[in-house]
Amino acid sequence: MTWYLRKEEGIRTPSTEKIGAPDGLWVKCPACNKPLHIKELMTSSYVCPHCAYHFPIGSKEYFRLLFGEGSYEVLFEEILPVDALGFTDTRPYPQRIQEAQRKTGLTEAVRCAVGKVGPHTIAAAVMDFGFIGGSMGSVVGERIARTIRYATEHRLPLLIISRSGGARMMEGSLSLVQMAKTAAWLSQYAKTGLPYISVLTDPTMGGVTASFAMLGDINIAEPKALIGFAGPRVIREATGKDLPPGFQEAEFQLEHGFIDLIVDRRELKGTLLRLWDLLCS
Structure with missing residues (x-):
């Protein structure tokens, strides 16, 4: 039986010479499964051009989206986390901080800055979920509080972009008091009469939702962003009941009056500029 034997030797390519797509150039959209070139994704503000799925991004990408390259000054980076409680779970808290700093290149879960967006000079704080789930500890609360104070003293519009799992459990009550602060x-x-715009991204949960994230003069959310206090799984385990589908998504929050706008990330900068033109004129 020689039906399946190759009669002539084909062209062979040594495995060392095989050409593949370099790692990191292509990603697959988790919503529509379409392959996307990373440059195409960056051009569209990390939003899938096929289905409008919003890829999660960090503070550096939001700064680039808002300010462009170099038109801002980072503030309060000298305020660094400490292990005030000597907290240890599976690993010591200082080790978790060091790992997060090494992984993200950030010093904490929020970056604060003053800079120009179009004709407007603003004060901004942008949270980063990549740093211990964007959790709010004493340094995050202090940096945000100082950014608010800076905006107050310099009479600047204030922007906070939230992406957080809530208060940081490793700091106990020290993280909870940041809500009140x-x-x-x-x-x-608020006494300045200037606008505070809060942008809620996926996810915005816990003590962040219960404090500054929902206190904006205008609250904006990205499409499908999860917004709430406890997560769906926690609520289900506590109540033993199934929850209405999508009840913590941005669209449900808009329908019930908890937020003011849902804005596609590709339109965020333009929307902010129009709001500042209107509210700061």
């Missing part, structure tokens, strides 16, 4: 500074900022 940031809210108190926002009450002082």
Whole structure:
């Protein structure tokens, strides 16, 4: 039986010479499964051009989206986390911080800056989920509070972009008091009559939702962003009941009056500029 034998030797390519796509050039959209070139994705603000799925991005990408290259000054990077409680779970807290710093290149879960977006000079704080789930500890709360104070003293529009799992459990009550501190500074900022715009991205949960994230003069969310206090799994385990589908997504929050706008990330900068033109004129 020689039916399946190759009569002539084909052209063979040594495995060392085989050409493949370099790692990191292509990604697959988790929503529509379409392959996307990374440059195409960056051009579209990390939004799938086929189905409008919003890829999760970090503070560096949001800064680039808002400010462009180099038109801002980072603030309060000298405020660094410490292990005030000597907390250890499966690993010591300082080790977790060091790992997060090495992995993300950040010093904490929020970056704060002052810079120009179009004609407007603004103060901004942008959270980063890649750093211990974007959790709010004492340094995150202090940096945000100082950003609010900076905006108050310099009479600047204030922007906070939230992406967080909530208060940082490794700091106990020290993380919880950041809720009151940031809210108190926002009450002082409100006296300036300038706009505080809060942008809620996926996810915005826990103590962040229960404090500064929902206190904006205008609350904006990205499409399909998960917004709430406890997550769906925690609520289901506590109540023993199935929850309405999508009840913590941005669209449900908009329908029930908890947020003001849902804005595609590709339109975020333009929307912010129009709001500042209107509210700061």
